Amino acid sequence: AWSNGRLHSPTHRVMVFDKERFSIGLFSTPKDGAIIKVPEQLVxxxxxxxxxxxxxxxxxYYFSTTGVKLSESAIHVFAGSHD
Incomplete structure (x- = not known):
C-alpha cells in the first residue's frame, strides 16, 4: 500500500536437487498505531x-478477525480508495 501499487513483490521458485536447503523469512512491521500513507510524490x-x-x-486486526477470502486482497478491501 505504501508504494501506491508501484512496487511489487517478486515471484520466485526454488528448485531443489540433492542438496538440503534452508531459507529464512525476514519481515518488518510498523510500530503499534503507525499510520500507513502513500507519499505525495507517488500520486x-x-x-x-x-x-x-x-x-x-x-x-x-481486520485481517485476523474478518476471515477475508483468499480470493480477495485484504488490503484493497480494508484501505482501497474506491473513487
Whole structure:
C-alpha cells in the first residue's frame, strides 16, 4: 500500500536437487498505531491514489478477525480508495 501499487513483490521458485536447503523469512512491521500513507510524490495524474491512509494495527486486526477470502486482497478491501 505504501508504494501506491508501484512496487511489487517478486515471484520466485526454488528448485531443489540433492542438496538440503534452508531459507529464512525476514519481515518488518510498523510500530503499534503507525499510520500507513502513500507519499505525495507517488500520486499524480498518471497514478491515482490506490489506498487511503490507515492504521496498521487496525489492518492487522481486520485481517485476523474478518476471515477475508483468499480470493480477495485484504488490503484493497480494508484501505482501497474506491473513487
Amino acid at each position: 499524480d495524474d498518471g497514478h491515482a491514489l490506490l489506498f487511503n491512509p490507515f492504521n496498521f494495527s487496525d489492518f492487522l
